[in-house]
Amino acid sequence: MTEERLTPDELGDRCWAVLAAAAENRDDDVDELLVTLPWDDLVSVVFTVAQLGVGLLSGGADPRDQEARARVAETVRRELVQRLAERERPADDHG
Structure with a gap:
């Protein structure tokens, strides 16, 4: 730095x-x-x-479109929760 x-x-x-x-x-x-x-x-x-x-x-939505931004945030949060759940699942549950 x-x-x-x-x-x-x-x-x-x-x-x-x-x-x-x-x-x-x-x-x-x-x-x-x-x-x-x-x-x-x-x-x-x-x-x-x-x-x-x-x-x-957001599919190129207007950057001021707060609803589109909120949908992106919700989608990303859902992905993060899913990823965390997959990592925390016991190894024998993976398949």
Whole structure:
């Protein structure tokens, strides 16, 4: 991590770079793009990329559509609960 904060334009560029590296399955490059960021900038990049995910999961709904966002949140929470339940199930129940 560094102490030097990025400008808003630089943060935007970093978000696009993370998306491009992820699209090409280059996790080492994503690591390099994130590891040097100060904590606040890292949070900004992760939040921005997550917002894109919310938009995609909402089917491209208007970002101001709170009902669409609530449906995405409910879907994601349901997935998390299911994943947790599967991990907590005794091994002999898996199949």
